[in-house]
Amino acid sequence: xxxxxxxxxxxxxxxxxxxxxxxxxxxxxxxxxxxxxxxxxxxxxxxxxxxxxxxxxxxxxxxxxxxxxxxxxxxxxxxxxxxxxxxxxxxxxxxxxxxxxxxxxxxxxxxxxxxxxxxxxxxxxxxxxxxxxxxxxxxxxxxxxxxxxxxxxxxxxxxxxxxxxxxxxxxxxxxxxxxxxxxxxxxxxxxxxxxxxxxxxxxxxxxx
Numbered sequence: 001x002x003x004x005x006x007x008x009x010x011x012x013x014x015x016x017x018x019x020x021x022x023x024x025x026x027x028x029x030x031x032x033x034x035x036x037x038x039x040x041x042x043x044x045x046x047x048x049x050x051x052x053x054x055x056x057x058x059x060x061x062x063x064x065x066x067x068x069x070x071x072x073x074x075x076x077x078x079x080x081x082x083x084x085x086x087x088x089x090x091x092x093x094x095x096x097x098x099x100x101x102x103x104x105x106x107x108x109x110x111x112x113x114x115x116x117x118x119x120x121x122x123x124x125x126x127x128x129x130x131x132x133x134x135x136x137x138x139x140x141x142x143x144x145x146x147x148x149x150x151x152x153x154x155x156x157x158x159x160x161x162x163x164x165x166x167x168x169x170x171x172x173x174x175x176x177x178x179x180x181x182x183x184x185x186x187x188x189x190x191x192x193x194x195x196x197x198x199x200x201x202x203x204x205x206x207x208x
Contacts, residue, residue, distance in 0.1 A: 018048025028094035073133035090165035098179035129154035
């Protein structure tokens with residue numbers, strides 16, 4: 001893709017996550033790999049009203065290659081994800097209400113409650129709390145990058161990376177729906193986890 005096509009993709013999915021109320025206000029950030037560099041949303045930009053000027057080209061040291069605005073303060077979180085995972089080409093970090101509720105309660109989504117969650121995620125772990133935009137946050141979340149594409153961050157939000165931005169967004173939507181389902185299940189007496197045998201069957205289906 002050309003740089004303009006990459007920016008168009010980010011603008012498109014920025015509009016979608018905003019319309020879904022996944023990134024209220026100026027919260028959240030989106031990026032895509034572009035050759036040996038990264039296109040990332042600017043600091044204090046709103047995902048629902050992005051323009052080309054809000055999309056900053058940076059290198060893997062976090063330095064601005066092209067753009068007049070300051071890149072997202074979470075740029076090093078994105079950089080580390082890309083460094084560890086050559087298969088990841090797009091990252092979405094947002095604060096959807098249901099997923100953020102689990103993050104605020106410091107609860108992971110690792111129990112096998114729904115078949116879809118086991119199939120698509122296996123588990124969604126919870127990274128320990130650290131102040132936003134710090135290297136400690138990067139270090140806490142990076143522990144999970146090897147084995148997970150989707151991670152909750154304590155008292156913060158949610159990050160997901162995938163091969164394409166389309167896939168990253170779909171995983172975000174699935175994860176948010178799953179978190180809401182688990183929350184709703186507590187109204188009815190609490191979720192009933194799948195058995196080990198049922199989980200094994202789902203994993204075998206996924207691996208076939």
